[in-house]
Amino acid sequence: MSQMGTELKEREKSIFDTQCPFCSVQCKMQVVEDTDQNRRKTYTVIAKPNAASEGRLCIKGMNAYQHALTAERILRPMARVDGQLVPVTWEEAYERIKAKFSELCNRYGSDSIGVYGGGSLTNESGYLLGKFARVALQTKYIDYNGRFCMSAAASAGNKTFGMDRGLTNPLSDIALAKCIILAGTNIAECQPTLMPYFTRAKENGAYIIVIDPRETGTTAIADLHLKVKPGMDAALANGMQKVLLEEGLLDKKFLTDRTVGFEELRAHLQQLDLEEIAELTGVPSESIRKAANAYGKSSTGMIFTARGVEQQTDGYMAVRSFLNLVLMTGKIGKPGSGYGAVTGQGNGQGGREHGQKADQLPGYRMIDNPDHRAYVAGVWGIDPRDLPGKGVSAYEMMEKVHQEEIRALFVMGSNPLVSNPNADFVEEGLKKLDFLVVADMFLSETARLADLILPVSAYIENEGTLTNMEGRVLLREANRPVPGEAKHDWQILSGIADQLGKGKYFDFGSSEEIFNELRLASKGGIADYYGITYDRLRKEEGIYWPCPTVEDKSTGRLFESSFAHSSGKAEIVCVENHLPDEPTNEQYPLTLTTGRVLTHYLTGVQTRRSHTLAARDFESFVEIHPRTARKLGIKDASLVRLESRRGDIVVRSRYRADIREDTVFVPMHWGDIQNVNKITNPALDPTCRMPGFKSCAVRMTMLYPGS
Template sequence: MGHPQNADYAQREFDAILREGEENIATHCCFCGMQCGMNIRVEKETKKVVGVEPRYDFPMNGGRLCPKGASAYRQAELGDRLKQPLIRKNGQLVESSWEEALNLVVSKIQDIQAKHGKDAFGIYSGSSMTNEKCYLVGKFARIGLGTKNIDYNGRYCMSSAAVGFNQSVGIDRGSTNPWSDIKFADVLLIAGSNTAECHPLSMPYIWGARDRGAKLIVVDPRQTKTALVSDVHLDVRPGTDIALVNGLIHLLIKEKMIDQNFIDSHTVGFSELEQLTKAYTPEKVSEITGVSVDKIIEAARLFGQAKNGFVLFARGIEQHSNGSDTVSSYVNLSLLTGKIGRKGAGFATFTGQGNGQGGREHGQKADQLPGYRKITDPDARQYIASVWGVDEKEIPGPGMSAFELLRSLGDEVKGLLLICSNPMVSAPSVGDVKKYLEKLDFFVAMDMFLSESAELADVVLPSTVWIEDTGTTTNVEGRVVLLKGIERTAGEAKRDWQVLCEIADRLGRGKYFQYNSSREIFDELRTASKGGKADYSGITYEKLEKMDGVFWPCPSEEHEGTPRLFEDLQFQFPDGKARLLAFEYTGANEKVDAEFPYILTTGRVVYHYLSGNQTRRIEALNKFCPEPYVEIHPNTAKKLGINNQELVKLVSRRGELTVPAKITKIIREDTFFVPYHWGKTMAINHLTNPALDPKSKIPEFKVCAVRIEKT
């Protein structure tokens, strides 16, 4: 996979700087889906984490780390780590023993379920956990609690990509190719991703393609650092991507830049797509999207005339009320031109969460069982029941998606276990989310820090940071990697999986949760995934160490994994053909009007991760970006009389936020941008629209109508 030639030498150099009494723990970063390799420096005697070095021997990052990766180790020793259980007494969270806390949790679960039924207690989980924990959370919900109501924060992140991939090619793996294939593309189309900031260690792959002469097309309403180095920047109006792609397809077909042999042999649906896109002329698309006719034509020709090409995208196209269909529209570009199934040709979504891929494969989604099986599939239910040793009837049916689950709190769902997630920052319309959480009869949170959400809980259970446990994650490519942990916890904190097993035991379900290590959980996950689309059955811890990760599907221990999908041009449908799906442009759920005349879009910055619960506590990161801001184009600012750094108030139909103005030419004149990593009065999600994509149930974070006021 192209290790740097000096990898062995460089690694020896890093090993040589270890101080006496220290050791290196070879692991992976806890943040984005790159899962970069790193060595954590640990004092042998005290197990104190004292530093980090990048691993030169891991192919994804080759001795590089981004600012978050270089600082990640610091969270292990932060003074505000949760080290003891907390129970709310007289309105305040106070320290307690594990015995008292777990007795209270179990008694409340039993009481709520006795009064209101099994489904009245729900779980809201996360994807910044290992595959072992994600698998166990799903099993614990269904077999420990017997509830159907479990979902996770990945619903806000990659669920549209999952649906789009499944409906277009029949399988959801974040990338059809290993990341090393990107270097062999002749054209790269990046949509809705500020790769340079949000996935900076992907940029060397993009530069590798550029060094070979590849052209770069970037679709983004902002002239990001990624767009600045593009050949064509399609500065699209937020929410209009489907119209843009239909316009590109119109030109690809009109100018005969499609692969008709591939289309005829390996796809269905072409005639419908051809008919629909006839109306999407460059002039019409320009009017809808705000992108010039010349740039639309240039982009279509750059992509269509290239032999090999990659389509890459992220939350910018996914977090919409039509996000699933937007993903499939972009996949159409690869299918129409036959750019798939070989080196330098494919499509991918940039995984935002550390285990955003694995976290959605093994059963913590509302409608899913391990191995990417549907919970409504009778054969899947029967197989998983046999693995778990239960009657198939004991496995509940599908539950509510994440935001639907939040909206049900206090009504249908009376009790909630929140694990590794912070919806008081990450959910849309967070003012309403606070009301939902406060309506609960009982709320327990499990976290390593007292997040904005955990502050509202009745019980808080302290868990561990990533370096304090061993397990696997699945990166942006679909490569399963092994994270090694140190044998310690902070204070009285416990590993999440151990806490779940203990609760299950106290509920009388302990016989189904007899694990002594993460490895034992993984071995059961392997069995549970066997025969599913996400088949891990041939992956072992030893194999992961030996091979620096294994790509799923891997159906046997002799199998070396599947780095590149669709090399045989067989897609995951009964007829083996991909689906070319046609979608009319309908626009965002919420339109601008006289009262709210501007578009608000949100996103990330390089220094923070998701809700900021981890990164805002690390001084080395927080000092670079301590608070949110709003990007405003100079012409818009002049028209409104707003000066740089002046405090302004953004107002939507749901809430308001006061932030400093950042006057910059990188944003469209009709659009504002605010990063979302802060909570309470600094949470931009007070304003965002909770309208859901009907297929993926992802909220429309990327478009809402706002006005701006001087304070």
């Protein structure tokens, strides 16, 4: 290449500092955009050193730039005219929203408009979305897809400890744990850049127990794999508690000084029969005893739960059952000991802290608490009486849509048609709406039904903060120009608010300005961000909350001397052995459970538009044990119909000799005829309103044999 060509190449190289948009680790990276001598764009992704991922990236992060650059991006507002989506100007889009929202509000009241958010939005966008719903629209109906991710663990943490933050200690503590329980979490595929923490612990002598009905990349590192029946995690934890009690593996001083409720638990456990629990869970009693002894006798230990435990109709109590194990042994508040709720979405933690949930205001304040309402209303400059009350959970919003109580829906950063259970029911409801607005980068399954689509910026273009799984707030730099006419989430919300006559409450010129208001709104709350600033984040990389002052230097370890309840003590509770909401029978003889695969993320709207990732897993599948398949006449690699009481899907069979014979598994990343949530159970946990995704009764028939 000539010297001039070399200079051209150097001149046209752009470096974008950012972080992966996918899971809750939030790995830091650089995307280098280069132009070769033929003026073709090439891209290189470089992992950046950071405290969470330690400079690692997984296959999703390495290829995340592909969906941001694809030609499938929506670059102009699109409105439905005569049944077709056609380009319109932003002015026209805003005018349509103003006219329709005003009409519906005048006719049916402000609660006829619902707002549906997402756990991948930045803290600034999530905060502003909550404010937008309650100030600009004055509706009580707002919730988000994080309800399906963290609500069980969040509710359990709040009730047990007095606060909810993903991990009670930093990730670096994992290497110090001598026993680790991974319950319903497949770290190897869902948060793969964390796996070295666990292999390091194993090298240091840790005994690892994995609880999962299937064998996975995570069970491969286990010293003990408890292949539990789907939905029976609470009972399994009860069995382990009973063994701890019988073996005397208790921290009596910790129980006396720092907990309440143990005597009631003791009486409850004494009534349980370990052999009955073994029968209920499908885990032999000797394995339950072995697991309990390993955890109880270890000097340090950590327990992690994720969707396998939490996405149940008793998910809240199942998590509390595992938290009883933590408290009975005093393994919390010290190096190498603690609890972790493995957040799924990139900002699943921050997304629930600042107002997207139906019952919450910024700082983890509660919307039905008069003092909390007064404080936030003061920050927002409104009368507390003008703040709407508590709404309903995400799936219950879909029920309100179906009942036509919610007549218009504003969706941002989510794909509810694929992520909700009972998806056919959800689709019927969305089609009834008078007006559906979707803010998205792509024509998702939900956006295809929209009356108006608003194009949004991608992660590499949209600056803001996100809170990773350990409660560490990170600043995502984003300096790539926004393509076409796309706008940042916060710009869209501010623009609509201005059209609705509420612009003075949304007069922001940058994400940092929004964050500074968020800091004030969170001040004094459980999730206190007041001491966190953009300047500090740039200098310190990440800061743990709570952070009440700019001088605060938290280590990330919680509950070293007391818990967050006013008493300073944690609450132990008795947990009943809960059977799945939908048992199998002769008509539906198999239990379906769902989950993720390494190459895809959530409903696949982004990862299925990455050619590298889509090529790795281009279609959905159902894992089935070969013996079960032969009994049903199902051949390997065949197209099969999987049916529940709610609907059916068509996927390809995949023999797996390491799954339970009574269980089948389908990933959650595909829509349309492969959308597993067409058949999942919409029954909700009575406390946290989490749907029972992880267990429903199904049957299977072969359509076309494999090649």
